[in-house]
Amino acid sequence: MLITDDFLPVPVPESLSATYLVPTVGLPSVTARTAVSGLAGRLAEPVHGLARQMLDSPLMSVDVRPIGEFPELPPDLLSAFGAGAEQLDRLAAASHLVVVQAEYRPGWPPAHEWAARAVAAAVAETVGSDVVDVFGLQFLDPAAALRTLPDAQGRVRLVDWVLVPYSSDAEGLWFTTKGLRRFGLLELQTQGVPDHLTRAWGAVMTGAARRLLRDWTDGLTGDDVPAFVQLPVLATVTGHDIAVAYGNPEQHGATAPVLLRLELDPATDPEADSFLSLRPPAGHAGPAGRYFAAACATLFAGIQPDVRYARADDAMSRAVATARAGLGDIRARFRGGRLPAETQLVVKYGLPGVDGPEYVWAGVTSWDSPERIVGVSASDSNTDATVRIGSPVAVEAADIVDWAVLDATGVIEGGWTQAVLDAGNPPTP
Incomplete structure (x- = not known):
């Protein structure tokens, strides 16, 4: 592998896994195969067929467990990621969990995520329950979960799979992504974002995630999973990247590109996550927040979003x-x-x-x-x-x-x- 100043080698995990839960009161009245069969004609065939194939392979498991055997899901975090009171009440009242787990190699398509979500949504819809995405700590309505899956052309909205939470610190706002690890890529972070760019920078992060995820999956197209994928140190983000990530590629006019420097920030704690940090390009004079504001002005055509x-x-x-x-x-x-x-x-x-x-x-x-x-x-x-x-x-x-x-x-x-x-x-x- 050639290492240059223009590219950053990012490690590739050997395999990826997805876990989804369906809370039930009593044992479920339907099998996963029966529930998935009921999606015929409603789910794009590439995903419907993928779900049925993985159900019949050792790559997926569907188990029913007493809820006490599964680690407790923190209600405060579930609430922070959008769980409603009724959903939390149904989880508290549940006696069992249908646990859908799948594994797959890094690359595109992310078969483990698509198939596991499809199976869990099919079961939840049949028994009148919810889908819990363990990775994202999110409740999903079954119909909403099905809508996030690819259409007949294999297209998805990245915003349905990657969240952009943020918090305040002494330097401004700290943004991270939560969802890129589904695809094997490290999560992104940006620090020192001015407070007034809350919504705009969330969209920029989503567009940057889309661009880097494309570069990432392009590096995983071979038959063998490489140890590293080289990502460009200077990531280019455009308004088109943002529009595609939000599912509207044809609805955005051209904008000038914005450059963001990519740095690897490895975790010092073995239990913590490493990040890919987005920073101003080398040589930028002044605080990072000034560059981020200028980037938003470029991507959103000079108007406050x-x-x-x-x-x-x-x-x-x-x-x-x-x-x-x-x-x-x-x-x-x-x-x-x-x-x-x-x-x-x-x-x-x-x-x-x-x-x-x-x-x-x-x-x-x-x-x-x-x-x-x-x-x-x-x-x-x-x-x-x-x-x-x-x-x-x-x-x-x-x-x-x-x-x-x-x-x-x-x-x-x-x-x-x-x-x-x-x-x-x-x-x-």
């Missing part, structure tokens, strides 16, 4: 009025192909919330009717779980409060409300 404002002062009112007065002209230029080359039109609009509207941005993909825009969200919403980065959205023109034309450097036209928020004064109309 989720912006709220509640003030109705004169400057903001003038900014909104100026933006709305220009909607007819900017629509005509957009539809007539008269915007500058290599630019994107985005609009800011309001989503209803308990504390007032939440204002988010969306890239415009079509504007056939003056009253309605079809586009793709540029941010995750705090108030609407269906509005996520890269997801398709329909925007009523009456809800628009701003628009902007963007190139690779940021806003080149419009953005009046953003200017008020950032600098206190709108640009001259």
Whole structure:
């Protein structure tokens, strides 16, 4: 293996395992094979066939155990990763667990994860229970678990398999991934992220995970599992990587790439995890947080990914009025192909919330009717779980409060409300 300054050798585990649980009251009334047979026609055939094959092989085991024989799952951690009160109550009331375990070699496809999740979801759906993903410490509704499995083309959303938790420390926010070890890759981490980049950097981490996972699986395509895979020291992340990770590859305009330096941070405690750290490229002057903010500005076209404002002062009112007065002209230029080359039109609009509207941005993909825009969200919403980065959205023109034309450097036209928020004064109309 050639070791250079351009690549980082990352160790490859010999095998990978997946474990899923289905809590039951009493012994389950169905076998795993019967439950999986019931998915015929509902699950994409590559995965349905894979689940049936692994059930009949020594690579998978399905056991029913009294719940006391299995290590207790910590309710506080389950809650932290989204478990609801009813799900925790069903787990507490369960007398038995259906334990689905599978093993497979590192590489793509991750047959152990896909097959084990499919079998557990089939059993849980049949007996009216939940799926517990032991690796992610997550409860999954059976129908939701099935939706995370590959479609007929073998495509999945990485956000269904990799979480990005974060916490605060003295230097800012500490982000990690939780899910890349399913595929044999070390988890990622970033430290010193500014507080205001919470949602944006979570999306960047997800995009970086997608890019590195592709490089990782490309290095595992041979017949033999190598001892190491060489990953590029400078990882390139684009808006397209983020959109693909969120399951919307066709819904994202081009963005300039962002470079992140990859470093191996081995654990000093044998019981702790090692990480791949994402840092600014060598030679970057200033704090890391400044580079992370610039990276988000590039990937999200120079606008804040989720912006709220509640003030109705004169400057903001003038900014909104100026933006709305220009909607007819900017629509005509957009539809007539008269915007500058290599630019994107985005609009800011309001989503209803308990504390007032939440204002988010969306890239415009079509504007056939003056009253309605079809586009793709540029941010995750705090108030609407269906509005996520890269997801398709329909925007009523009456809800628009701003628009902007963007190139690779940021806003080149419009953005009046953003200017008020950032600098206190709108640009001259």
